[in-house]
Amino acid sequence: MTITKALTEAPETDDATHLGDDSPDQARSYAGRMRVAIDGAADRLPVMLASARSGADQVATQLPAAVDRARVGVEETTTTLQTMPDGTLQLFAAASIGLATGLYIAGMPRLITLAAIAPALLAGGAIARRPGRSSGKPS
Numbered sequence: 001m002t003i004t005k006a007l008t009e010a011p012e013t014d015d016a017t018h019l020g021d022d023s024p025d026q027a028r029s030y031a032g033r034m035r036v037a038i039d040g041a042a043d044r045l046p047v048m049l050a051s052a053r054s055g056a057d058q059v060a061t062q063l064p065a066a067v068d069r070a071r072v073g074v075e076e077t078t079t080t081l082q083t084m085p086d087g088t089l090q091l092f093a094a095a096s097i098g099l100a101t102g103l104y105i106a107g108m109p110r111l112i113t114l115a116a117i118a119p120a121l122l123a124g125g126a127i128a129r130r131p132g133r134s135s136g137k138p139s
Helices: 003-008 024-082 086-105 110-128
Strands: none
Touching: 024 110, 086 110
16 A cells, blocks of 8 residues: 555544644554555565566666667668768768757757767768778878
8 A cells, every 4th residue: 555545545534633633543543544554665665676676687688689789780870871972971970060069059968969969970980980091191
């Protein structure tokens, strides 16, 4: 039983209670309802902890596969971006940086700002990792 349920299932009291005149019997009744609610919550605690532990175990077992899928996705995206001309990638990166800067100045959350700058990082990585390029200097 939850605390809210215990309190709402209380026997009705007279009008004096609503005016702030608490009798000792009413205080004991309230304390009893609170005790029942707390006991009910304590009884459910082991089940909730077991459920949380099970969820954490599932995440831990699936995390390596998720990281591998993300790595493969980034590599495929980089390979696709490497086929684009430098000018297109530079424009793509500039637009991404501009959007991220605008979001930052507007006060958007950092996570959204980082998501907006991610394409610029991918485009820069594609330019830098392009096959046949031994250094960052143009030949």
